[in-house]
Amino acid sequence: MLFEKITLIDGNYEEKRDMYLETEGNRIVYIGTERPEGYTGETYDGRNKVALPGFYNIHCHIPDTLLRGYGEGLPLHRWLTEKMFPFEAKLTEEDVYWSSMLGACELIRSGAASFNDMFYKLEWIERAVRDSGLKANLSFGVSALPGLGSYREYAAYAETEALRRRLAEAGDDRVRADVGLHAEYTSHEGLMRDVADYAREAGLRVHLHLSETRKEHEECKTRHNGLTPAALFERVGLFDVPAIAAHCVWIEGEDFDILRDKGVTVAHNPSSNMKLGSGFAPVKKMLEAGIRVGIGTDGAASNNNLNMLEEVTLASMIGKGITGDPTFLGPRQLLELSCRNGALAQGRTDCGALEVGSRADIVVYDLDKPHLQPVYEALPNLFYAADASDICLNMIDGEVVYRDGVLTRIDEEKVMAEARSRSARILSEL
Ligand SMILES: [Zn+2]
Secondary structure: OEEEEEEEEOOOOOEEEEEEEEEEOOEEEEEEOOOOOOOOOOEEEOOOEEEEEOEEEEEEOHHHHHHOOOOOOOOHHHHHHHHHHHHHHOOOHHHHHHHHHHHHHHHHHOOEEEEEEEEOOHHHHHHHHHHHOOEEEEEEEEOOOOOOOOHHHOHHHHHHHHHHHHHHHHOOOOEEEOEEEOOHHHOOHHHHHHHHHHHHHHOOOEEEEEOOOHHHHHHHHHHOOOOOHHHHHHHHOOOOOOEEEEEOOOOOOOHHHHHHHOOOEEEEOHHHHHHOOOOOOOHHHHHHHOOEEEEOOOOOOOOOOOOHHHHHHHHHHHHHHHHOOOOOOOHHHHHHHHHHHHHHHOOOOOOOOOOOOOEOOEEEEEOOOHHHOOOOOHHHHHHHOOOHHHEEEEEEOOEEEEEOOEEOOOOHHHHHHHHHHHHHHHHHHO
């Protein structure tokens, strides 16, 4: 496809107007001010429009879309044990597929190209990812269970191995397998070491929750001789492979050095942290320490949506508000966090920027709206004034998966009908 006369933010975060951008297969093959000579394929009128790279949502639990708005207003522990866990236990394989499809509709409509997920029944999430046109790194976040010994006795191991076999057969990188560990407080040292060994031997990335709440952080120190969750994870080897640590609201002291030195990417989830009353992650301190930070929505059970554009805007507003620094997390930095850093955290080094040779993950915003005029600079308008409904096209790996209100691969009416009937069935079973 050839985007003509479009405004775009290039790989150096420079805003360029009246540009031509050509894609071929799953890559960007040309960006320039001149129309590529001899081009005869499909064209896209980019006037009054802006192209950005697609978002990389690096912390999600996509099947939790079925729990959106369920059990609201309870304290965290009661919400988890009385509402979340019993509901999730009722999810069948097909429930996981359809709730993932529901989440996929939302991710695509709000400009995501890819996401990191932590859940179970990975085969059914994988099917939804492939059917929707998204990309994803999938993990099964293992929690310790009584009566089970090594990691290899867990469903998490079997499912991750099965996913790896299917991915080797598929022969593409649309879906990738990561190793998930739910959190310190749902695990024990033996299991953590097992998971770390497996990740290292298999050459997989790790995805885990870290210091989300003050209670979790402080109780870990009590349980483990003063070690914080970050220090403990480092000691057992979980950070010997590239890792994503979600939340990191309560990290302190040497935790910052550990995360930087080990190359851990922090997934910042401002909506979830505020809604659950967990606190405000020290993002400025992380960035000053040299830690790579990306952005995630977390699941719809706590957010309550998977809207990356909203999450990015919120990250900026909160960052400025709590630091008292209006220059902090400006539009270019936000773009880096939500696109490039996310892609790198997934191990997708050729994604996350509009550059020749990069994967064609392109999201187009329509500026021809009263709330987006005038345009001095496009990027601030997108992050501070636009909403997801201003997105008019989402191309992932060179394929248009959304255009002008229509998802090209998904029957949204069917997905919503399935979500309604399945949520009603589960409610009747509880
Ligand atoms: Zn989470």
